[in-house]
Amino acid sequence: MFVFKKIKFGLLLAFSLFLFSCLETSIINTSVSPDKSLKLEIHSENNSIYYSLYKNNKPIIDKSMLGLKTDKFEFSNNIQILGISKSSKNEDWTQVWGEEKIIKDNHNEVALNLLSLDTNLKMTLRFRLFNDGLGFRYELMDQNGLDEYNIMNELTEFNFSEDSNSWWIPAYAYRRYEFLYANTLISEISRDKFSELVEYLNGPRIGPEAVQTPFTTQRKDGITIAIHEANLTNYSSMTLKADGTKNMTCDLIPWSDGVKVKANGALNSPWRTIIVGNNPSEIVMSTLTLNLNEPNKLENTDWIEPGKYIGLWWEMIGTNQSSWGSGPHHGAKTDKVLDYLEFGSKYGFDGVLVEGWNLGWDENWCCTGDGEDFKFYEPHPEFDNKKVAQVAEDLGIRLVGHHETGTQIKNYESQLEEAFKYCQDHGIRVVKTGYVNDGSQNIKRIDDNGDLHMEWHHGQYMVEHFRKVLETAAKYEVSIVVHEPIKDTGLRRTYPNMVSREGARGQEFNGFMPTDYNNKPNHTTILPFTRLLSSPMDYTPGIFNLKEYRYNSNDDRTINKNHHIPSTISKELALYVVIYAPMQMAADLPQNYEGHPAFQFILDVPTDWDKSIAINGEIGEYITMARKDVNSDDWYLGSITNEKDRSITVSFSFLEPNKSYNATIYKDPNGGGWLKNPEKVVIENMVVDYTTLYKMNLPEGGGQAIKFTPVK
Ligand code: NOJ
Ligand code: CA
Numbered sequence: 001m002f003v004f005k006k007i008k009f010g011l012l013l014a015f016s017l018f019l020f021s022c023l024e025t026s027i028i029n030t031s032v033s034p035d036k037s038l039k040l041e042i043h044s045e046n047n048s049i050y051y052s053l054y055k056n057n058k059p060i061i062d063k064s065m066l067g068l069k070t071d072k073f074e075f076s077n078n079i080q081i082l083g084i085s086k087s088s089k090n091e092d093w094t095q096v097w098g099e100e101k102i103i104k105d106n107h108n109e110v111a112l113n114l115l116s117l118d119t120n121l122k123m124t125l126r127f128r129l130f131n132d133g134l135g136f137r138y139e140l141m142d143q144n145g146l147d148e149y150n151i152m153n154e155l156t157e158f159n160f161s162e163d164s165n166s167w168w169i170p171a172y173a174y175r176r177y178e179f180l181y182a183n184t185l186i187s188e189i190s191r192d193k194f195s196e197l198v199e200y201l202n203g204p205r206i207g208p209e210a211v212q213t214p215f216t217t218q219r220k221d222g223i224t225i226a227i228h229e230a231n232l233t234n235y236s237s238m239t240l241k242a243d244g245t246k247n248m249t250c251d252l253i254p255w256s257d258g259v260k261v262k263a264n265g266a267l268n269s270p271w272r273t274i275i276v277g278n279n280p281s282e283i284v285m286s287t288l289t290l291n292l293n294e295p296n297k298l299e300n301t302d303w304i305e306p307g308k309y310i311g312l313w314w315e316m317i318g319t320n321q322s323s324w325g326s327g328p329h330h331g332a333k334t335d336k337v338l339d340y341l342e343f344g345s346k347y348g349f350d351g352v353l354v355e356g357w358n359l360g361w362d363e364n365w366c367c368t369g370d371g372e373d374f375k376f377y378e379p380h381p382e383f384d385n386k387k388v389a390q391v392a393e394d395l396g397i398r399l400v401g402h403h404e405t406g407t408q409i410k411n412y413e414s415q416l417e418e419a420f421k422y423c424q425d426h427g428i429r430v431v432k433t434g435y436v437n438d439g440s441q442n443i444k445r446i447d448d449n450g451d452l453h454m455e456w457h458h459g460q461y462m463v464e465h466f467r468k469v470l471e472t473a474a475k476y477e478v479s480i481v482v483h484e485p486i487k488d489t490g491l492r493r494t495y496p497n498m499v500s501r502e503g504a505r506g507q508e509f510n511g512f513m514p515t516d517y518n519n520k521p522n523h524t525t526i527l528p529f530t531r532l533l534s535s536p537m538d539y540t541p542g543i544f545n546l547k548e549y550r551y552n553s554n555d556d557r558t559i560n561k562n563h564h565i566p567s568t569i570s571k572e573l574a575l576y577v578v579i580y581a582p583m584q585m586a587a588d589l590p591q592n593y594e595g596h597p598a599f600q601f602i603l604d605v606p607t608d609w610d611k612s613i614a615i616n617g618e619i620g621e622y623i624t625m626a627r628k629d630v631n632s633d634d635w636y637l638g639s640i641t642n643e644k645d646r647s648i649t650v651s652f653s654f655l656e657p658n659k660s661y662n663a664t665i666y667k668d669p670n671g672g673g674w675l676k677n678p679e680k681v682v683i684e685n686m687v688v689d690y691t692t693l694y695k696m697n698l699p700e701g702g703g704q705a706i707k708f709t710p711v712k
Contacts, residue, residue, distance in 0.1 A: 026045075028042050029110055033108065033130060038055055038129055047077050048065060048077045049065075050065050051127070052064065056278075060219070061225075062160070064156070064157035064159040065156070066125060067154075067156075068153070069151070074118065074119075075138070078118050082122070085110070089106065090104070092104050096301045096304055098609065101630055110129075119145065120145070126139060128291075128292065132285070133275040133276045133288045136271065137271045139267075140266055152258075153260060154250045154252055155250070156272055158247070158250075158274070160186055160225070163246035166186050167217075168216075170191055170194050171207065171212045172440060173440065177504050178504065180505060180523055182198045186246045210251045212239055213240060214530050218619060224529070225274060226274075226275040227274055228273045228489070229272055230270060230271040230273050231271055231494075232463055232489040234261075234263070234463070236253045236261050236459045250272065253456045253458045257453075273289060280619050281615070282614075285613070286533065289490040293489070294493070294494045295493065296496055297495060298496060301496050306608040307583060308602070309400050309586070310585070311354070311355070312332060314511065318511035318587075319550055322554065325361035326362050332355065339590075341391055345397040349397060352397060353432060354388075355432075356380065357383045357402065358376060358380060360373040366406065369437040370408075374408065376415045376419035398427055400583075403433045406434075407443045407484075416469065416472045420476035421476055424478065432481045433480055435457070435484035437457070437484070440456070441455065442457075443456065443457060443461070458487070477497075478497065480498060480499065481499055481583055482500075488501055499581075500535070501536070504531040504537060506540055512550075515566070522642035522643060525640060528617065529623075536579075537581055538583070539575065539579045540585040542587045543592075544569050544596060545588060545589070546679055547563075549563065568679070569681045570668045570703050570705060571668075573605075573705035574639055574703035576638065576705070577626070577637060583607065598666055605707070606632075606634075606636070610628045611627065611628040612627045613627070613654050615637075615650055621642055623639070624638070624650055625637070625638050626654050635655060636707055636708070637708070640702075641701070641703065645702070652689065652694060652708075659690075660687050660689050660711040661687070661709060662685060662687060662711055663686045666706070667705075668681070669681075672702060673700035676699075688708070
């Protein structure tokens with residue numbers, strides 16, 4: 001591996017106070033990205049600091065304010081610039097697992113050392129310019145006078161230069177991140193608009209008009225911009241406040257007492273990130289979020305194994321034939337679990353998820369945050385944990401654990417150590433956690449005096465809780481897949497046991513929602529350009545039985561005709577390449593896979609890649625991804641479309657030159673699509689090479705998946 005490292009530090013400029021007490025705007029620094037396509041300007045005006053950003057010499061972010069307000073001091077005006085230093089870096093680093101083995105960290109940095117003339121406190125404002133975007137953060141170092149304080153507001157603005165088309169989900173809404181996306185101009189963002197276009201928002205409209213990040217917008221010239229954050233640590237999640245214009249402002253999710261961040265001493269804010277590409281495909285390839293996180297902290301990572309899993313899950317959430325709790329239809333009974341283990345091991349799966357294995361489901365736990373009975377190391381009497389662990393070991397497969405907390409944080413935290421020790425003792429290396437609670441500001445926090453407070457799902461309290469779980473899991477060599485998570489901000493670099501998350505509307509909505517309310521065919525063509533910019537996703541693809549799969553209830557085992565998943569088997573296969581997850585689920589029931597020729601693709605497709613390429617894509621329309629296996633010379637391709645049928649011509653130039661490949665193609669039949677013939681797959685073989693131009697016909701809601709193996 002070629003590693004080139006060059007860091008130069010130097011004090012380039014020192015400015016004295018009088019220069020900045022004048023009322024004029026002045027550009028005090030201009031920096032460019034290594035490829036010079038991005039230009040950052042830092043301005044000072046009336047002793048406040050602003051930034052603006054250009055792509056290909058066109059303004060994309062107009063002058064926008066920077067600053068912090070706390071209850072003890074402010075860094076928004078009366079700021080003196082003590083100095084400006086610059087450095088740069090060009091270094092490769094290796095991922096434990098991921099979409100790409102080697103990541104290049106190539107950036108130019110500029111740091112402003114600031115003094116608050118009101119309080120004499122110092123702060124550094126650090127900017128890093130990569131070819132794929134800008135990151136900046138506020139750094140308060142240890143110093144006299146900086147002990148306990150509360151951040152009341154972060155003043156960071158994102159004043160877009162154009163009121164562009166944008167894709168967003170609301171913040172401060174009842175169902176966390178689990179919404180379909182709205183597509184409007186930036187100036188049109190509001191919960192009323194969301195209710196009109198996407199889904200009526202129940203419940204009290206508390207909190208400001210704001211959207212979650214990653215928030216993505218595409219300008220008329222094609223330039224695509226996503227705002228997000230990196231390394232969310234000891235802070236609260238950033239949302240973006242919308243005010244009916246093209247300007248957005250950082251809005252931090254507050255604690256119940258209104259404070260945004262409770263701090264003590266030195267503090268680095270998360271990086272505020274602006275990912276920029278010439279087109280949507282370029283932002284899919286961005287590595288800036290990972291580059292702005294700390295290197296791996298775990299000494300030994302041998303126990304972190306990417307892989308694939310099946311689960312005793314769809315029969316609860318999808319087909320409605322089993323229950324999580326006790327009763328005649330309780331799913332997690334020992335014999336049934338053993339059947340799943342047998343099937344999983346026969347086909348070389350790494351894990352079997354079992355939900356409803358523990359105690360606590362019989363209480364009315366869903367979905368109000370009231371389930372206080374969950375036990376995380378006490379199995380249900382119908383689940384013989386010792387026998388299951390022994391059979392799993394004999395068969396060479398592992399159980400995937402499940403901790404549904406119902407957001408009873410105190411209950412979960414009081415059992416954390418034992419819960420993860422239980423996993424270690426039972427050969428469990430991956431746990432899926434869950435935080436179902438369909439209220440807005442509805443997470444119970446009990447303070448040291450025993451008083452109850454209601455917190456938001458994405459505030460600092462929960463950021464710190466999720467970190468505690470991650471660190472405890474690592475201690476017992478367990479990786480986690482979080483459902484109803486805090487959004488990812490690249491933490492998987494620092495903690496590679498943070499393998500995957502949900503954090504968007506996943507396949508489960510296709511399971512339990514009637515056709516009119518489930519994931520529209522365009523949903524998975526929006527995710528790669530929005531939610532997936534932040535991290536892998538446990539979308540749980542691979543449903544083969546797409547129609548007439550759901551019972552009316554556990555007891556009424558007649559088919560409910562209102563459920564039809566808007567997908568095709570070929571599209572389900574393509575999702576394994578389009579949506580990255582190091583632990584990928586094959587979500588359907590074993591009987592729908594056994595003997596099915598398309599199952600081979602799920603068995604073949606890797607979950608750890610050497611290289612990934614976004615070949616094409618338009619947000620909400622279509623996308624084609626190609627990825628190379630980390631352990632072989634095989635390539636895979638996945639292409640999906642929204643509700644429109646389309647033909648796409650793809651060049652196979654990503655293949656190694658002068659080598660022939662056997663391509664195994666899984667595609668929808670002519671005249672197919674999600675409404676017609678979604679469960680028919682045409683499997684074809686072709687010999688191709690890097691000069692091949694291949695035309696794909698994707699029918700409505702369809703997709704195509706291809707495996708390429710070098711001809712021996
Ligand atoms: C919601 C999760 O997304 C789903 O996967 C899980 O089965 C249920 N909660 C129960 O924990
Ligand atoms: Ca969920």
